[in-house]
Amino acid sequence: MTRAQIDKPPTVYSFSTARRIVAGARSLDTIGTLAKSICEDVRRVLIVTQPSMTKNGAAARTAALLAAEGIEAVVRTGIRPEPTQENIESFHRALDGESFDAYIGLGGGSVLDATKLLAVLRTNAGGIEGMLGADRVRCAGLPTLLVPTTSGTGSEVTPNAIVTLPEQELKVAAVSSHLLPAAAILDPELTLGLPDAITAATGMDAFTHALESYLSNKANPMSDMFALESMRRISRGIIRAYRHGDDLAAREDMLIGSMYGGMALTGAGTAAVHALAYPLGGKFGIAHGVANAMLLRHVMEFNMDAIQDRMRPVAQAMGIPGADDAESEALAERVVDRISSWTEQLRIPQDLSAYGIAERDIPELAAAASKVTRLLQNNPKPVSVGDMERMYRRLLPR
Ligand SMILES: NC(=O)c1ccc[n+]([C@@H]2O[C@H](COP(=O)([O-])OP(=O)(O)OC[C@H]3O[C@@H](n4cnc5c(N)ncnc54)[C@H](O)[C@@H]3O)[C@@H](O)[C@H]2O)c1
Ligand SMILES: [Fe+2]
Structure with missing residues (x-):
């Protein structure tokens, strides 16, 4: 759908x-x-x-x-x-x-x-x-x-x-x-003095605001403009700002990019990534940006069939190779691969067990996330409690 x-x-x-x-x-x-x-x-x-x-x-x-x-x-x-x-x-x-x-x-x-x-x-x-x-x-x-x-x-x-x-x-x-x-x-x-780990987590939060807003059911011509410009600046700046914290141009890209991310979400709202992240922060104290960065890839993969038609402008904004002419399915995969590569380079953990979360916690996390209807209703695809459990499980060791 x-x-x-x-x-x-x-x-x-x-x-x-x-x-x-x-x-x-x-x-x-x-x-x-x-x-x-x-x-x-x-x-x-x-x-x-x-x-x-x-x-x-x-x-x-x-x-x-x-x-x-x-x-x-x-x-x-x-x-x-x-x-x-x-x-x-x-x-x-x-x-x-x-x-x-x-x-x-x-x-x-x-x-x-x-x-x-x-x-x-x-x-x-x-x-x-x-x-x-x-x-x-x-x-x-x-x-x-x-x-x-x-x-x-x-x-x-x-x-x-x-x-x-x-x-x-x-x-x-x-x-x-x-x-x-x-x-x-x-x-x-x-x-300029922002520690590496905070640059990484807060930068991924900002990118998530822009991407979720662009894919939101409430996306509109005004929020789209802010979302795309936010993704363009953050894609250009995030790894540079992380590796070279004193690079003022990269820091400015990140700051303006995050402001545009805020403007995008004001109009369109964030969605399932933020809804699933909230209980990770509320119950286990995982920093907001880290929780979003962990979930982003998995929620994107879940949403994939509903978002492919919106991925070309995203890929263009992110500077993904072939963004102008590749098939939209291939492009969507490249966007997800780029996000995974960022989380690796930014050393963002991909394992909930590092925060003391185990299989027994998953039903409770999903039940809590399902209460965040304000954001879930923006998601481009309906998300059931079972879907949420499966997404959390992808972040547990197999
Ligand atoms: N209002 C909104 O639209 C909105 C959107 C997304 C998230 N949030 C909320 O914002 C909060 C998270 O904010 P955040 O991600 O900016 O992190 P934060 O404000 O919690 O800061 C994280 C850590 O970085 C430190 N820090 C901040 N700036 C620093 C600097 N320049 N140098 C050194 N240390 C610095 C802080 O003291 C803190 O210890 C969460 O509660 C989240 O839910 C709000
Ligand atoms: Fe956020």
């Missing part, structure tokens, strides 16, 4: 993103004027960040740039990678109503997602739980300015924020236009 037979492509589609995007090496230098452009009266801001940015001086530099515009900046860490709802809420409580005019998120997707939620916790009664799902944030939050340091989630341009719910052993999203930032700054210099 093809994508068109399952679900006609939508005829009404929309797109929204950060109000303003500033990009390029040293674009962080504009943060003071950008904060002022949110409101002339911005006087005091909170910088939510992570230890790597206090260690490498980027948090202090950001505070100094703001001070030069007469803005006092308070720096706080304490958001953990892939944060739980409780982690974000206790960070919020610890602020104890201190007064801020805006929140700045300086970090990976975990910090950016948390910053978006912290900003709406400020203005909405109740906790995060009532905000989970689509359009459940009632009021606009404090204005946010988001500065990604991974490439990445694209969170700096999406209306999504993801939290881990350990008691449900799952990750869930809040999706609301109130989570969109006032501004995003994409400075590739901030990603």
